[in-house]
Amino acid sequence: MNPLSSWRQRLPSLPVLQWGRAYKRETLLSDSVAALIVTIMLIPQSLAYAMLAGLPPEVGLYASVAPLLLYAVFGTSRVLAVGPVAVVSLMTAAAIGQHAVAGTPEYWAVAITLAFLSGLLLLAMGLLRLGFLANFLSHPVISGFISASGILIAASQLKTLMGVKAEGHNFVDLGLSLLSQLGQVHVLTLAIGGVTVAFLFWVRSGLKPLLQGLGMKPRAADVVAKTGPVAAIAVTTLLTWGLDWQAQGVKIVGSVPQGLPPFTLPLWDLGLWQQLLVPALLISVVGFVESVSVGQTLAAKRRQRIEPDQELVALGSSNLSAAFTGGFPVTGGFARSVVNFDAGAQTPAAGVFTALGITLASLFLTPALYYLPQATLAATIVVAVLSLVDFSILRKTWHYAKSDFIAVLATLVATLTVGVETGLVVGVGVSLALYLYRTSRPHMAEVGLVAGTEHFRNVQRHSVVVSPRVLSLRVDESLYFANSRALEDRINNAVADRPGLEHVVLQCSAINDIDASALESLEAIDQRLRGAGVRLHLSEVKGPVMDRLKNTEFLHGLSGQVFLTHYQAIHELSPEVV
């Protein structure tokens, strides 16, 4: 490979060139139908998540235009639908809340800056191929975090559903704030919100079987059910207008400016950037993880492929475009991508058409939103996010692996009691610490020969033959600095306990790597054993490990031998037990 082509391989690619060139008329139809359905679903979501982020509703529409176009150019998923999503909107609110007051122009400017920084970070991670960093967010930590975020989001919407004021970026503050307001509940608002919530839950669970019972195909019934929020918006808006509920104190969305997304710039304030850096990084990583897992699940169904590093570039471009068009941080959304897929989208052109639909909506539809009750939007959020809450991960990890359970619990508790950013950082920290702790205390078993075979098993679990002159030790972990001293301790103790010992044989079949610390430990072990008149042998060393050991003085100076199989070692060192 010449240097030029190697360099070009590192440049971001343009997937649009692939699917765009091969675009056909049949695809146009299915993409358009999918786009129409996603647009209908995306309008209420955009308005609601903008409200969740503390921003005016039109900002949600702005954030659903340019990002979709940019993703269509750079993204590798055929069906991912990019835009505002619940968890990222919550994290946005938490991040901006420390710098500006919700509802002010400064607040919006900080949101734009946050999208800009998040875009830069994603783009940089993509160009530097740092996508693997997202892997350090473990599945249980993400599950715990998303469930806790769902609860926080639902709790944050209670104030709108109840028609009161409450503040707080964690469950404790929010809960106390809400409790103090219980006397001021606005009954009509609560009724609108409550009925909408009940209706939306029924749409989710009851409508689909009903439609299928009426002879509709399952997929079509699914799509119709997704229009539930739009119906709720239409009905409550009409009722509020017709019955003049605004005069009775129901809060409405009010006038939403008509027009194209504006051209905006982030704040050029290095001090602010520094303070927003960590939130922007966390938002980027969470958004990336959510987006890639949705994209991969859908791509696999059609045997297509997602390139995680290219996805970073695509999401980075999307967020940068959001920053320049009055939006806020976006990522690929789960529900709307599934709808896009189910409705038959074939290429990212469906995203382009969706962007067109949202543009039309923000040009012509906004006056119709004037009488939309805020409680209706809050109800759509509550119903959407409660499906994210799933505590089965606690039960699952409790039974499967306690260390994962601890990581989930720490994430949940920290997110609910302190906030989203702390929750994520604690989750990553705890899971890394537990992983290191586990690998630093590897499972080591003294093994013995199963009589009449060439197999070796743990002496504590099986009835096996051993010689008092030979210690056979199997280590079930790669040897590295954090666990090499554990091996030293184990062997030192064994030698101190067994006066008749002459040979120690390490069965290395489960050792995938030996780092320099472990090599020094092996040298020290060999030297100490030699001082005590005991020889050290190895058996079943893996190819790649052996390749590296061959270049070292350790193998040349080793007091014992390296055996291909453990049986050969025992056969030679203690023929009496074979």
Added chain:
Amino acid sequence: MNPLSSWRQRLPSLPVLQWGRAYKRETLLSDSVAALIVTIMLIPQSLAYAMLAGLPPEVGLYASVAPLLLYAVFGTSRVLAVGPVAVVSLMTAAAIGQHAVAGTPEYWAVAITLAFLSGLLLLAMGLLRLGFLANFLSHPVISGFISASGILIAASQLKTLMGVKAEGHNFVDLGLSLLSQLGQVHVLTLAIGGVTVAFLFWVRSGLKPLLQGLGMKPRAADVVAKTGPVAAIAVTTLLTWGLDWQAQGVKIVGSVPQGLPPFTLPLWDLGLWQQLLVPALLISVVGFVESVSVGQTLAAKRRQRIEPDQELVALGSSNLSAAFTGGFPVTGGFARSVVNFDAGAQTPAAGVFTALGITLASLFLTPALYYLPQATLAATIVVAVLSLVDFSILRKTWHYAKSDFIAVLATLVATLTVGVETGLVVGVGVSLALYLYRTSRPHMAEVGLVAGTEHFRNVQRHSVVVSPRVLSLRVDESLYFANSRALEDRINNAVADRPGLEHVVLQCSAINDIDASALESLEAIDQRLRGAGVRLHLSEVKGPVMDRLKNTEFLHGLSGQVFLTHYQAIHELSPEVV
């Protein structure tokens, strides 16, 4: 085991009860001889390391009495000699330098507080069985750190050897400071220092062969060579007194108070404690690692045993005792422990006798130190620490493992350019990050059947038989959250690339653990493969891994089977290649 005995096992033990009860007259003699030799060696070291730490010389003597006694009670090594050591003294100077001016009573008070905190931390780590935390300091990082510290210590002594003033806690500051003072070099001081350095180097390398040539036994020659610093001190002190070098500007130690170690208390200042916490932790860990590795090496020679957690208790008690008797942070020293061992010490009673010797010295010997030139002490430090400097670790790790090389280099550079504390933190951080990076990109090989055998090998390295319908994949790493997505990517891509694929078989022989994230990834892989009409199978799953998988839904819902051997899998799934 009843709860009481389990609880008692967690209490620190008193090794003195073991060796003290069995004490015999023969042991008394060999312990006394060893103690005499160690005392002669320890006096100049104590004075010099106190000077290195920026403390008056008598503090070095104080720090060599009570800690030896406490270690004799709690320590598990028979021969470890506790007291001031070079690297810990350097770290002490760096830590206190931020809070007080060297030579003032405040400085000494902070040193006492540092010893107190370090003692508390060590004791807590011992009682909580946290000794394994020290394992996260990898061998290469320790090597790099000790070499860099050796250079820093030698550079810090140049000012005393040259008779000038210079400041700085890293190599850059120290070097610039020294360069600006080159014009003020005091020639007679430099001559005393230079000749002493040359003499001490000759004692190390030339005297021993000479003595052996004269018929002395190697061990005795070794012991005589260790008295070199005492000879240098005696001769230069006599010359300074006799030729009145003090009048010519040679700096001397001056009056050292005669008497027993004083009773002192740490400063009860929570703000100061908070600031000293990190330095104290680093000093504790470095001291513990140095002490335990010396102890283990010597114990192994006599098939004795070191209990790391009990060592923490012993070193913690030693440091606490140093804090209450006017000392500063101490740990087990390498050179003096080896001398103690070689001179025939049998039990920690040798340490008790050494403490007695140092007490006598601080009662009666201090007036004789009045005319001792400071340059002589600096020379003994320089010669002692230059033996710590060993850059062969750079070459060794470069050839063996690049990630270890990077960790050493980062530690070296950070220690020399910023300082000891930053150096250590950077070293630990870099080596952990590289370990996680490595395990997050595990080695995965597609394997095929070696014709005519039941063995499977990497298709890229060997000529093997494969079926286009079956993908055999071997993962050489435990599966956990940081690498489970890499497996997903690999399998997704393989499925996208091979339209005829029907089966994926994971050979799990090198997988020592599967955490909850990896389990979810396997479930996701299975689901996606199923969507694409491909079945997932496992082979050669280890016992402990299988035990845990058995309790999960994954195995029950798996689209494929679990095979005992990979050969069985291929035999059943693609009999045409067998």
